[in-house]
Amino acid sequence: MSRFRIHRPFEEELAKKADEFSMQPSLSTWQGVEKSIAKTRSIQTFWKISILTLSILAVIGILFIQEDRRTANSQATEAGILLLNPLADLPLANENSQASNVNPTKSVGLTKKGGSLSTLAQEETAFSAVDESKFGAEKIFLKNIRPKGLRIAYKAEHANGAAPIRFRKRPAGNKNRDAWYIQANFVPAYAYRNISARTDYARPLEDTKKQLDKGISGFSARVQARYHFSDRFSLAFGLGYTRSGEQVGMAPRINSSVYDALAEQYGYETSEMNAPGDITYYTNEYSYAELPVTLYSKRHLTPRLSLSTGLGLSLAYMMRTNARCYDYRVDHYVNNPEFFRDWSIGSHAQVVLEYSMNTRWSLAAGPEFTYALLSTYRNYYTLSQHQFSMGMNFGVQWKLFDVTKSRLAD
Amino acid sequence: MRDEISLIEACIKQNRAAQQKLYELFAPKMLGVCYRYASSREEAEDMLQEGFIRVFQKLDTFRFQGSFEGWLRRIIVNTAINIIRKYQNLKYECDIDSAEYTPAASGDVIASMYTREVIDLVRSLPNGYRTVLNLYAIEGYSHKEIADMLGINESSSRSQYTRAKALLAKRLEKIEAFGITEHVKVSHP
DSSP states (O other), X not given: OOSSOOXXXXXXXXXXXXXXXXXXXXXXXXXXXXXXXXXXXXXXXXXHHHHHHHHHHXXXXXHHHHHHHHHHHHHHHHHOBOOOSOXXXXXXXXXXXXXXXXXXXXXXXXXXXXOOHHHHHHHHHHHXXXXXXHHTTTOOOOOSOOHHHHHHHHHHHHHTXXXXXXXXXXXXXXXXXXXXXEEEEEEEEEEEEEEEESSGGXXXXXXXXXXXXXXXXXXXXXXXXXXXXXXXXXXXXXXXXXXXXXXXXXXXXXXXXXXXXXXXXXXXXXXXXXXXXXXXXXXXXXXXEEEEEEEEEEEESSSXXXXXXXXXXXXXXXXXXXXXXXXXXXXXXXXXXXXXXXXXXXXXXXXXXXXXXXXXXXXXXXXXXXXXXXXXXXXXXXXXXXXXXEEEEEEEEEESOSOOGGGGOO | OHHHHHHHHHHHTTOHHHHHHHHHHHHHHHHHHHHHHOSSHHHHHHHHHHHHHHHHHHGGGOOSOSOHHHHHHHHHHHHHHHHHHXXXXXXXXXXXXXXXXXXXXXXXXXXXXXXXXXXXXXXXXXXXXXXXXXXXXXXXXXXHHHHHHHTSOHHHHHHHHHHHHHHHHHHHHHHHHHOSTTTOOOOOO
């Protein structure tokens, strides 16, 4: 039991007085709130754009699969018969037989009536094995024919009687027209920046920075969808992440005690100060999320090897930075995110050698150069800084669909 | 009421002007709330800033049922408590003598004082007492809720409140006798 008497009026009066009390907050409090929610707004915008981009990619991909199936099936049905002589004495392969067991001197017909994509892929194997110019129409060398493909061909041949002999080849070129690829790239790079003063009084700072600052190692990583609208030209777009930066030599011009007084006024930290003349090195790092778009031009060097040149732009959002930059108001290097631009536009150029390992997978490697078209700093800052990087692009590509419209076309 | 709903809806749509208006509407009162929990004005402003950031982040979870100010206040108070738990020692820092004589806390004296004097009186209490007193007597939380919020036992909450009230009662008695300035020593912003 309590020693104290409970007086209801005490709590009521206290709550009443407390409820009447208010204070006017300082302007910096709202600025802090505003800055944080503006960041949230930007991040939300970025994710909205990313989700929209991925959704568009997904819809295009699904539509393309459907269109591709419809076209392939339709063309196969209309064309009916594809190949050569009757299969008079061709042994009907069973499920366990191997392709190497097929008599290489026999001719074989392959047909397709509204079949599935996987069956078409089997036919593709047959096509690739035929070398008409070498063996002529009467003697077709076959290898790697799967039993199911042979059975389909045999049945179709008998169902249609004496089928017209008609061998179809892919038209020259346009092997990749309408093809979709998914590609992933990793680019380790040397990152640095160009710097220039926006005002006369900042020129000495520009000179100092050019003497003291250095580049650092950074990297980019991208996942993109790539659409070939012709055998030569293609467009890639997707998501990326870049880490870049520079090493800065911080040389303040005033004593730390003077700075400390100013720092309090502007809300900066008072730690890690150094005296005038002393140089402290610090690594500025910037992390960007990107939406890159790249136009490629491809030239075949050999059947498997090609050279692609890519040029592109990317919308970049600065996710975070630890960067320190010079603030003339306190004559010191400070960490003030307000000086940095949230959104930027970058450009990139690359030359890559692409090697096709098979019909679906290929590897790529080559030099890449990037350059930021907008300054890292906002326009009111005394310096303008354009980041660039030089690196080696390593990539892998995966072709989404192995059968294209052109495959069965005349 | 309709205006308030429109304002909240605009804030949910990330309208910057609406967000600023909402802030200006409630910030003074909420800073008053934070000030009762904080050790200094700067800390109170930090609490207010953190609190409003959370308010804007969670605004889309507001159901438009009940008072918006009450909802906002709960977030601000929770933020203040989190900051206190992070940076302050909630143990009471002074003992009250085993109270052979303990005066009753009088609401009459409180009623006769200026608002600022009452707030300063509350703020003159040690951290632990002040927090429990604020939560129980002013915000209306139960001792069980306070225990959950502060990570202490329910009995600790009760005893801290009792001691806080006793300490206040002693000071109120002296105020009645000598006036406020000698007994309420807190730094003014």
